[in-house]
Amino acid sequence: MSQSPGPFRRTMPSRMAIGPLGRIIAQIIVPAIAIIARTLPAAYAAALENARKSGTANEASGDAARRGASFLGKARMSKDEALMVLNLTENDVSVETVRRQYDRYFESNKVENGGSFYLQSKIYRAKELLDEYVKEKEAEGKQRVDGGGRGEGR
Numbered sequence: 001m002s003q004s005p006g007p008f009r010r011t012m013p014s015r016m017a018i019g020p021l022g023r024i025i026a027q028i029i030v031p032a033i034a035i036i037a038r039t040l041p042a043a044y045a046a047a048l049e050n051a052r053k054s055g056t057a058n059e060a061s062g063d064a065a066r067r068g069a070s071f072l073g074k075a076r077m078s079k080d081e082a083l084m085v086l087n088l089t090e091n092d093v094s095v096e097t098v099r100r101q102y103d104r105y106f107e108s109n110k111v112e113n114g115g116s117f118y119l120q121s122k123i124y125r126a127k128e129l130l131d132e133y134v135k136e137k138e139a140e141g142k143q144r145v146d147g148g149g150r151g152e153g154r
């Protein structure tokens, strides 16, 4: 019970040990569920949840690389997914609406606003893809008008 003087009495660095770890756990677990539910359309949250579930199933078949690419936002997005990400429908899509929705969601998913790079990259990809799609659609539309077609294209 000899109480050593100062230099030998070390206090456990318990706060330091728990602090960063707690933050890391929160960063990994919380964003996936809570943030999506709050800032993205419900339909898209459901789609992500499905993708996550099937992703788990795919792991066994060595799909990890593709999932990794998708996580980094490098995989090509489908138009339907892009529409969901930006909460638009096929009929809403225009240069204007895409930019407006992009600004809104990109801003609200900033990391400092409690978002994540993952979601931001999704939002960015979605804008990129829909901008392209709008351009194609406009070019097609002009051709159609010039050609006098009714263009119920389906």
Ligand SMILES: *[C@@H]1O[C@H](CO)[C@@H](O)[C@H](O)[C@H]1NC(C)=O
Residues within 6 Å of the ligand: 039, 040, 041, 042, 087
């Ligand atoms: C998505 O768009 C609909 C219709 O414009 C709107 O009512 C809804 O609040 C939007 N959802 C989100 C999460 O912004």
